[in-house]
Amino acid sequence: MTKASVDEAPLLRVRDLDVTYRGTDGPVPAVRGVSFDVAPGEVLGLVGESGSGKSSVCTALMGLLPDGARMRADDIDFQGDNLATMRERELRKVRGRRLAFVPQQPMTSLSPTTSVGRQLRWYLGDRLDDLELRETLVGIGLGPVLDRPRDLPGAFSGGQLQRVVIALAALAHEPALLLADEPTTTLDATVQAQVLRLLLALRDKLGLAVVYVSHDLAVVSAICDRVGVMYGGRLVETAPVAEIFAAPRHPYTRALIAAMPAMTPEDRPLRAIPGTADGANLLPGCPFAPRCAHVLDVCGERMPGSVRRGASDVRCHVVEREDA
Numbered sequence: 001m002t003k004a005s006v007d008e009a010p011l012l013r014v015r016d017l018d019v020t021y022r023g024t025d026g027p028v029p030a031v032r033g034v035s036f037d038v039a040p041g042e043v044l045g046l047v048g049e050s051g052s053g054k055s056s057v058c059t060a061l062m063g064l065l066p067d068g069a070r071m072r073a074d075d076i077d078f079q080g081d082n083l084a085t086m087r088e089r090e091l092r093k094v095r096g097r098r099l100a101f102v103p104q105q106p107m108t109s110l111s112p113t114t115s116v117g118r119q120l121r122w123y124l125g126d127r128l129d130d131l132e133l134r135e136t137l138v139g140i141g142l143g144p145v146l147d148r149p150r151d152l153p154g155a156f157s158g159g160q161l162q163r164v165v166i167a168l169a170a171l172a173h174e175p176a177l178l179l180a181d182e183p184t185t186t187l188d189a190t191v192q193a194q195v196l197r198l199l200l201a202l203r204d205k206l207g208l209a210v211v212y213v214s215h216d217l218a219v220v221s222a223i224c225d226r227v228g229v230m231y232g233g234r235l236v237e238t239a240p241v242a243e244i245f246a247a248p249r250h251p252y253t254r255a256l257i258a259a260m261p262a263m264t265p266e267d268r269p270l271r272a273i274p275g276t277a278d279g280a281n282l283l284p285g286c287p288f289a290p291r292c293a294h295v296l297d298v299c300g301e302r303m304p305g306s307v308r309r310g311a312s313d314v315r316c317h318v319v320e321r322e323d324a
């Protein structure tokens with residue numbers, strides 16, 4: 001393969017992904033017809049309010065959905081393998097190696113009764129000798145962790161542990177893609193910035209791609225190349241980060257950006273989006289229709305396909321009717 005054709009092929013190609021949970025009142029369609037690509041080395045942000053399906057996309061890609069949950073997709077092509085149809089035994093060879101996952105709670109991926117120094121050597125020792133390990137960790141601001149070789153995870157701060165988990169996920173096998181599900185939500189702003197810097201440093205050093213899940217558009221604007229906006233289980237808009245802020249197309253994306261504190265002059269009250277997202281994942285048409293200021297009759301009836309406007313891919317009947 002020539003370099004050009006390698007560059008052109010997406011690393012991950014998701015087509016028409018559905019995830020459905022078994023709820024007490026019947027099936028819960030958590031992800032519906034979601035399609036997106038991730039290019040090698042790209043950071044794709046996935047934003048949307050609570051319950052929009054962001055974590056379900058990550059757990060489905062990892063093959064880690066809970067019992068009773070079902071997924072289907074036309075295609076989930078990851079480096080030439082279809083993750084949607086892979087058997088568990090084969091998936092295990094991909095998971096944690098070519099495809100790594102950083103969950104929201106770092107403690108869930110560390111052993112609480114083994115020192116952090118030992119766990120680092122355990123996972124990274126095969127790849128790095130002691131000197132390389134120290135140099136690597138110092139380079140990403142984790143040198144102090146090695147100076148406390150006997151301390152258990154409980155003796156470190158949440159921010160330090162989160163960086164340890166990211167370092168382990170990224171360095172143990174040098175994955176091509178890292179899925180990070182809200183890795184900074186529980187951290188204060190300074191530590192958040194350190195974690196984000198670490199992610200970007202690893203991306204630059206290892207060339208890995210990242211899917212970065214967040215509620216926080218400001219964080220996303222700082223680190224992502226492209227952003228996907230989810231609502232009610234649907235991916236309603238995907239665009240380069242500059243385009244999302246300069247020319248948001250979907251009414252939900254526009255409302256989200258208008259609600260960002262930094263976008264609101266001090267003399268203007270913060271504009272909340274009227275209504276709630278409750279039950280949006282059950283609607284047959286556009287999930288945002290009940291809250292949309294531009295709603296048409298057709299919006300309640302069926303979800304539109306994706307159209308390209310500028311550099312954005314948008315699923316909206318109103319946008320579809322505007323001149324291309």
Ligand SMILES: Nc1ncnc2c1ncn2[C@@H]1O[C@H](COP(=O)(O)OP(=O)(O)OP(=O)(O)O)[C@@H](O)[C@H]1O
Pocket residue numbers: 021022023028029030048049050051052053054055056057066215281
């Ligand atoms: N194990 C489960 N059983 C039943 N329903 C679930 C389960 N996990 C998630 N859901 C439902 O699936 C939908 C999507 O949830 P998901 O956790 O993917 O959203 P999210 O965007 O990650 O939200 P948050 O921002 O709060 O993390 C929600 O309606 C949620 O209630």
Ligand SMILES: [Mg+2]
Pocket residue numbers: 054055056181
């Ligand atoms: Mg989540």
